[in-house]
Amino acid sequence: MKRYEEVAATIRQRMEHGLYRAGDRLPSIRELCGEFAVSISTVQTAYAGLEAERLIEARPKSGYYVLPRSAPPVLPGVTRPTQRPLDVSQWDHVLNLVGEPGAEHVISLGRGIPDVEAKTLKPLFQQLAALHRRGHAAGLKYDSLAGSPQLREQLARLASSSGCLLHPDDILITTGCQEALSIAIRTLTVPGDVVAVDSPSFYGSMQILKAHQLKAMEIPTDPQTGISQEALELALEQWPIKAIQITPTHNNPLGYTMPEARKRELVALAQRFDVAIIEDDIYGDLAYRAPRPRTLKSFDDDGRVLLCSSFSKTLIPSLRVGWIAPGRYRDQVMHMKYVSTGASATLPQLAVADFIGQGHYERHLRNVVRQYQRNLDVVLGWVQALFPLGTGVSYPQGGFLLWVEVKGLDSVRLNERMAASGIQIAPGSLFSASGKYRDCLRINYTQASSPMYDALVTVSREIALMQAEQAAEAV
Amino acid sequence: MKRYEEVAATIRQRMEHGLYRAGDRLPSIRELCGEFAVSISTVQTAYAGLEAERLIEARPKSGYYVLPRSAPPVLPGVTRPTQRPLDVSQWDHVLNLVGEPGAEHVISLGRGIPDVEAKTLKPLFQQLAALHRRGHAAGLKYDSLAGSPQLREQLARLASSSGCLLHPDDILITTGCQEALSIAIRTLTVPGDVVAVDSPSFYGSMQILKAHQLKAMEIPTDPQTGISQEALELALEQWPIKAIQITPTHNNPLGYTMPEARKRELVALAQRFDVAIIEDDIYGDLAYRAPRPRTLKSFDDDGRVLLCSSFSKTLIPSLRVGWIAPGRYRDQVMHMKYVSTGASATLPQLAVADFIGQGHYERHLRNVVRQYQRNLDVVLGWVQALFPLGTGVSYPQGGFLLWVEVKGLDSVRLNERMAASGIQIAPGSLFSASGKYRDCLRINYTQASSPMYDALVTVSREIALMQAEQAAEAV
Numbered sequence: 041m042k043r044y045e046e047v048a049a050t051i052r053q054r055m056e057h058g059l060y061r062a063g064d065r066l067p068s069i070r071e072l073c074g075e076f077a078v079s080i081s082t083v084q085t086a087y088a089g090l091e092a093e094r095l096i097e098a099r100p101k102s103g104y105y106v107l108p109r110s111a112p113p114v115l116p117g118v119t120r121p122t123q124r125p126l127d128v129s130q131w132d133h134v135l136n137l138v139g140e141p142g143a144e145h146v147i148s149l150g151r152g153i154p155d156v157e158a159k160t161l162k163p164l165f166q167q168l169a170a171l172h173r174r175g176h177a178a179g180l181k182y183d184s185l186a187g188s189p190q191l192r193e194q195l196a197r198l199a200s201s202s203g204c205l206l207h208p209d210d211i212l213i214t215t216g217c218q219e220a221l222s223i224a225i226r227t228l229t230v231p232g233d234v235v236a237v238d239s240p241s242f243y244g245s246m247q248i249l250k251a252h253q254l255k256a257m258e259i260p261t262d263p264q265t266g267i268s269q270e271a272l273e274l275a276l277e278q279w280p281i282k283a284i285q286i287t288p289t290h291n292n293p294l295g296y297t298m299p300e301a302r303k304r305e306l307v308a309l310a311q312r313f314d315v316a317i318i319e320d321d322i323y324g325d326l327a328y329r330a331p332r333p334r335t336l337k338s339f340d341d342d343g344r345v346l347l348c349s350s351f352s353k354t355l356i357p358s359l360r361v362g363w364i365a366p367g368r369y370r371d372q373v374m375h376m377k378y379v380s381t382g383a384s385a386t387l388p389q390l391a392v393a394d395f396i397g398q399g400h401y402e403r404h405l406r407n408v409v410r411q412y413q414r415n416l417d418v419v420l421g422w423v424q425a426l427f428p429l430g431t432g433v434s435y436p437q438g439g440f441l442l443w444v445e446v447k448g449l450d451s452v453r454l455n456e457r458m459a460a461s462g463i464q465i466a467p468g469s470l471f472s473a474s475g476k477y478r479d480c481l482r483i484n485y486t487q488a489s490s491p492m493y494d495a496l497v498t499v500s501r502e503i504a505l506m507q508a509e510q511a512a513e514a515v
Numbered sequence: 516m517k518r519y520e521e522v523a524a525t526i527r528q529r530m531e532h533g534l535y536r537a538g539d540r541l542p543s544i545r546e547l548c549g550e551f552a553v554s555i556s557t558v559q560t561a562y563a564g565l566e567a568e569r570l571i572e573a574r575p576k577s578g579y580y581v582l583p584r585s586a587p588p589v590l591p592g593v594t595r596p597t598q599r600p601l602d603v604s605q606w607d608h609v610l611n612l613v614g615e616p617g618a619e620h621v622i623s624l625g626r627g628i629p630d631v632e633a634k635t636l637k638p639l640f641q642q643l644a645a646l647h648r649r650g651h652a653a654g655l656k657y658d659s660l661a662g663s664p665q666l667r668e669q670l671a672r673l674a675s676s677s678g679c680l681l682h683p684d685d686i687l688i689t690t691g692c693q694e695a696l697s698i699a700i701r702t703l704t705v706p707g708d709v710v711a712v713d714s715p716s717f718y719g720s721m722q723i724l725k726a727h728q729l730k731a732m733e734i735p736t737d738p739q740t741g742i743s744q745e746a747l748e749l750a751l752e753q754w755p756i757k758a759i760q761i762t763p764t765h766n767n768p769l770g771y772t773m774p775e776a777r778k779r780e781l782v783a784l785a786q787r788f789d790v791a792i793i794e795d796d797i798y799g800d801l802a803y804r805a806p807r808p809r810t811l812k813s814f815d816d817d818g819r820v821l822l823c824s825s826f827s828k829t830l831i832p833s834l835r836v837g838w839i840a841p842g843r844y845r846d847q848v849m850h851m852k853y854v855s856t857g858a859s860a861t862l863p864q865l866a867v868a869d870f871i872g873q874g875h876y877e878r879h880l881r882n883v884v885r886q887y888q889r890n891l892d893v894v895l896g897w898v899q900a901l902f903p904l905g906t907g908v909s910y911p912q913g914g915f916l917l918w919v920e921v922k923g924l925d926s927v928r929l930n931e932r933m934a935a936s937g938i939q940i941a942p943g944s945l946f947s948a949s950g951k952y953r954d955c956l957r958i959n960y961t962q963a964s965s966p967m968y969d970a971l972v973t974v975s976r977e978i979a980l981m982q983a984e985q986a987a988e989a990v
């Protein structure tokens with residue numbers, strides 16, 4: 041942490057602990073210079089940062105004052121998706137979001153991309169370079185179909201931190217989490233089958249259902265505790281559901297983590313109805329508080345949970361290194377992996393295995409998690425300050441995605457209208473089979489930079505404009 | 516080429532042109548030293564090589580003599596697969612071949628792996644290392660879903676050498692050719708559908724059919740001209756075939772290239788019956804004679820051919836960079852690509868694009884193709900010399916795979932019996948839905964080294980032993 045960040049952090053803490061309250065005048069710059077033994081410019085930078093976060097304000101000729109703490113975010117209520125199995129639509133909008141990487145000048149608030157410029161990634165790049173430079177035969181041919189043993193060993197070791205006892209042979213390496221999910225779905229279903237999903241749900245897994253002519257049974261989901269067990273049970277009684285596909289930890293897009301008791305209940309429910317669970321744990325390691333939450337898999341005693349994950353959110357997406365722990369479905373999943381992409385690329389696996397083995401992974405996680413958590417508070421503050429009154433906001437316990445609900449908003453149109461200004465959001469409708477949640481949007485807060493603030497200002501102005509136009513039309 | 520290789524090549528040529536005939540005494544070592552202005556050891560090495568190839572023999576105190584040319588290889592006849600759609604079996608045997616990379620000491624005659632130690636690959640490794648070292652943001656996030664424009668441009672340029680006019684947007688990058696094939700099949704079929712295949716056929720694409728509950732209609736195939744048009748037409752009349760899946764150029768495993776006229780006819784036939792063609796061109800660039808053969812795609816005027824390929828056989832498998840030119844199915848294929856693995860890894864694509872753009876790809880092809888062609892003659896000679904009389908052998912016009920038919924052989928048992936000696940072959944039965952071609956095996960001739968020769972000696976001894984045991988049992 042830089043000096044000015046330390047100063048800001050201390051001030052922030054004192055405000056949180058009530059030492060400085062709303063309306064209080066803060067110590068002068070000179071006083072803080074003395075207290076922290078730092079330069080004037082260091083304190084100025086610290087205060088400027090807190091000002092940008094809307095925590096304090098400068099009053100001309102008077103000094104810095106603590107701003108009133110905004111009310112806790114209004115969380116959107118339990119979702120109310122359609123209560124029958126649906127075909128999945130929305131591909132055109134998803135393609136719009138994921139089709140192109142986004143030009144230099146586009147500010148993508150919408151995509152699920154971590155901070156790929158974090159300093160703590162450096163050893164990974166060095167290792168990747170070293171492995172590729174050598175170009176010796178090992179690592180150039182087809183890898184073991186299950187994936188490099190070195191990486192599977194490290195993954196088995198890491199799994200214990202989520203309460204999971206896995207042997208390296210319980211894990212198969214995939215081409216990203218997307219392949220893990222796709223293989224899981226294809227292993228468990230045939231066209232026409234129904235899959236229960238949390239709702240809203242990651243568009244990538246919803247589109248798998250579409251591609252294979254499956255139906256999505258969207259289950260009402262509480263933005264704090266996750267999928268409704270009661271609604272899921274009703275659905276399981278009523279429909280021939282083959283699998284439950286769910287992201288129970290640091291959910292995308294809602295941010296919640298299911299409490300442990302509910303995770304345990306969910307596994308029991310799946311046992312009772314004898315259905316498989318596809319658990320997407322891709323954000324699981326990005327917990328703001330240690331230890332990281334347990335996986336559903338950790339409660340699975342009869343091998344019905346297929347745990348899917350990757351390093352796309354914790355390291356970098358373009359590695360395309362993911363994995364699946366398929367439980368009792370191992371043989372079918374292995375076959376499906378072979379026919380889907382053959383063995384995965386070897387060198388990225390070896391590089392990641394080394395990165396983990398040498399302790400760089402845990403160091404990197406600590407680094408980015410601290411950053412994301414800090415940014416969450418900043419960006420939350422911005423959204424509350426800028427967006428219309430009554431805007432609902434999620435409060436993630438990990439990851440880097442914020443869910444925002446603006447009553448009456450058409451987020452698809454909002455996105456279209458902002459295309460010209462080079463700002464891209466993820467409209468909420470992507471996360472529903474039938475395009476619900478159109479009044480929501482998902483925001484990436486890996487950065488809490490001033491371009492990010494400016495982008496949110498632009499978004500909020502556009503929203504205000506749209507609301508004004510609507511009001512005018514209504515008259 | 517090294518000096519001694521040049522000398523050997525010249526002698527070989529003179530024998531081919533009839534300047535030195537069977538039984539002739541060859542020039543003495545001293546004479547050749549004079550003619551080529553090289554050292555004694557150079558000529559000795561050249562003669563030793565030709566001796567290893569069984570082209571000449573040394574007679575003590577007399578000199579080197581040309582050995583009788585063995586009869587032209589006896590090609591196996593037109594194949595006779597079962598004439599109805601079948602479920603695909605053989606996964607356990609395929610897994611046995613592809614599950615593990617093979618320990619250091621295992622000599623894999625069976626796997627389809629190119630020479631990954633070729634010197635001309637070096638610029639690729641350098642470029643890969645350079646790109647990974649930098650670790651800057653471009654190339655770390657999700658790539659364009661269609662793949663890097665740079666690579667698609669190079670691929671479109673290369674396609675013209677196979678008679679194909681492609682725009683970069685006609686091409687989507689995949690995770691190897693396997694993903695291209697898998698996406699093509701899944702785009703075109705639903706469970707229960709029938710797919711026509713050449714027979715024998717690459718086990719990887721056959722297993723795709725198995726994984727998605729499709730049936731394989733195996734079509735009789737001529738080892739010199741490819742799939743029987745007549746048999747295919749009959750099958751198309753009789754069965755609800757959704758797609759024809761075929762490897763028409765440097766076929767795996769048979770080695771043939773369909774003549775241009777037959778390729779044109781095949782596309783016309785597909786048009787007449789309105790079915791799609793999945794063309795696997797993975798060995799297409801490895802032609803022994805320039806220009807490389809045309810693709811089916813080059814005769815396709817209504818977008819029904821889905822051309823699939825990769826750099827796994829021309830560069831290295833573990834890059835996992837492949838592509839598909841899906842014609843009229845582009846939108847569905849794009850969707851299927853997204854749900855299968857998302858965007859592919861960026862940096863390998865950029866490295867390959869540079870490698871091609873800077874002329875390294877064509878240089879590398881010239882290098883390895885020369886090597887494979889030379890090895891073909893050597894290994895063919897070995898097989899003819901070592902294997903039982905009447906053994907049928909293919910005569911590939913490109914690639915590096917030989918198909919060998921030994922009447923009465925059980926190649927699966929052969930493989931099992933040789934496991935202890937660390938030698939692995941590809942049993943012919945892998946290439947059939949129902950395990951036909953058990954009396955065949957596929958041999959990789961990227962190397963014509965003395966360990967390779969020794970391995971073939973071991974294989975042939977084991978075959979002789981098995982035949983002797985059989986004969987004893989029959990008595």
Ligand SMILES: Cc1ncc(COP(=O)(O)O)c(C=O)c1O
Nearest residue numbers: 152216217218242292322350352
């Ligand atoms: C919840 C979730 N699952 C899976 C994925 C896909 O991950 P990968 O890039 O590793 O294929 C994403 C990426 O956006 C995601 O958010």
Ligand SMILES: Cc1ncc(COP(=O)(O)O)c(C=O)c1O
Nearest residue numbers: 627691692693717767797825827
């Ligand atoms: C004919 C054929 N098609 C496809 C493949 C798979 O290629 P890739 O490794 O690029 O997925 C192979 C590899 O063995 C092959 O021989």
